[in-house]
Amino acid sequence: MVMKLAHRVAHIFFPRQSNNHKAKILHPSGLTFLILIYLLYQLILTVLPRISPSVLGYASNIFPSEVIRLTNEKRAENGLAPLEESSVLDQAAQAKGADMLNKGYWAHVAPDGTQPWKFFSDFGYNYRYAGENLARDFSDAASAVNAWMNSPSHRDNLLSPKYQDIGIAVVEGKLAGVDTTIIVQFFGSRYTDTVPLVPVAKAQTINNNVPSPVPVVVQTPVPQSVSMISPFSSTKALSLGMVSILLVVLVIDGVVIYRKKITRVGGRTFAHLAFFGMILAIIIILKAGQVNLK
Amino acid sequence: MKDITKHFPHYFPLIGMFVAAIVAFAVFSYDRSFEILISIVVAVFYVAWGIIHHHLHHDLYPEVIIEYIVVATLGLVTLFALIFRV
Numbered sequence: 001m002v003m004k005l006a007h008r009v010a011h012i013f014f015p016r017q018s019n020n021h022k023a024k025i026l027h028p029s030g031l032t033f034l035i036l037i038y039l040l041y042q043l044i045l046t047v048l049p050r051i052s053p054s055v056l057g058y059a060s061n062i063f064p065s066e067v068i069r070l071t072n073e074k075r076a077e078n079g080l081a082p083l084e085e086s087s088v089l090d091q092a093a094q095a096k097g098a099d100m101l102n103k104g105y106w107a108h109v110a111p112d113g114t115q116p117w118k119f120f121s122d123f124g125y126n127y128r129y130a131g132e133n134l135a136r137d138f139s140d141a142a143s144a145v146n147a148w149m150n151s152p153s154h155r156d157n158l159l160s161p162k163y164q165d166i167g168i169a170v171v172e173g174k175l176a177g178v179d180t181t182i183i184v185q186f187f188g189s190r191y192t193d194t195v196p197l198v199p200v201a202k203a204q205t206i207n208n209n210v211p212s213p214v215p216v217v218v219q220t221p222v223p224q225s226v227s228m229i230s231p232f233s234s235t236k237a238l239s240l241g242m243v244s245i246l247l248v249v250l251v252i253d254g255v256v257i258y259r260k261k262i263t264r265v266g267g268r269t270f271a272h273l274a275f276f277g278m279i280l281a282i283i284i285i286l287k288a289g290q291v292n293l294k
Numbered sequence: 295m296k297d298i299t300k301h302f303p304h305y306f307p308l309i310g311m312f313v314a315a316i317v318a319f320a321v322f323s324y325d326r327s328f329e330i331l332i333s334i335v336v337a338v339f340y341v342a343w344g345i346i347h348h349h350l351h352h353d354l355y356p357e358v359i360i361e362y363i364v365v366a367t368l369g370l371v372t373l374f375a376l377i378f379r380v
Binding site: 028031034038039154235236239266270272275276278279282283 | 308313320347360368371375
């Protein structure tokens with residue numbers, strides 16, 4: 001029984017006569033099997049929120065004050081004045097976040113055409129300049145701010161000398177059935193502020209109509225300690241495991257074939273190694289969380 | 295191994311493309327559409343490279359082409375699954 005299992009494992013992972021001197025997992029049929037496992041797992045991740053809504057999600061630990069501190073740190077590094085936290089913009093950002101969760105969208109402009117500037121106006125923020133950055137599913141504030149800094153349009157907002165105030169909201173809820181953490185970052189300067197008119201690329205400038213302010217209770221989110229399966233982290237773990245196994249099998253394959261001087265019809269082992277090496281590097285680079293470019 | 299040293303020039307564009315893809319993913323980490331595009335381009339390039347390489351070495355057979363297509367598909371599925379889960 002044990003010997004049979006050992007032979008089976010050797011057949012799958014080592015080049016030998018039984019598998020035509022190529023590990024079975026490296027045959028097109030073996031690789032196709034891996035693709036199917038992968039697709040099945042993705043199907044489970046897609047279906048699971050409908051069956052058990054509280055299983056999947058992104059647990060985060062983000063405080064608005066930390067986002068503001070890091071934003072001002074980046075501004076200071078670039079010789080810019082720090083932004084003042086505005087409780088009005090905090091409320092406006094909170095309302096924008098709640099709007100996204102209530103209407104189930106993830107964009108600067110709502111499906112019904114509501115612009116982000118409406119939230120500024122709703123809370124009586126009489127802006128001269130206004131800007132918005134969005135991020136979701138980051139595990140900490142630093143990752144989100146770094147992602148904004150890496151995106152030219154978000155970076156322009158974050159480092160714009162036109163803004164004097166900042167408002168942050170971290171809202172948690174469900175988007176497409178998955179627990180999500182959204183960070184809404186509002187920038188602005190009021191008409192009454194004395195801001196030098198320095199042109200800044202892509203900083204949005206909108207004329208303001210001043211409606212009456214609407215009071216809203218702002219809730220400071222408490223970091224979750226709930227244990228959930230993160231769709232991204234679990235997919236990343238599966239990918240890392242699968243590609244690592246393939247790389248090890250390919251190295252063994254290359255060494256055995258070279259030493260035994262076996263000639264066979266098939267793809268180049270070194271090329272496959274390089275390809276999966278690249279895939280492994282990209283898997284490591286990819287991080288959870290996204291910023292909105294729309 | 296002999297194959298690598300013998301046909302070193304063939305591997306230059308391949309490795310160059312892979313390094314460029316890794317750098318692109320690191321630099322454009324904020325742009326999901328671009329990451330999708332890079333993934334597709336690299337997968338197609340890999341299959342094309344395999345076909346040309348084996349054709350030049352007179353060992354191009356249907357099973358070889360299928361192998362490159364399946365390897366590229368597995369890589370593409372892996373990257374897509376992660377990109378769309380980000």
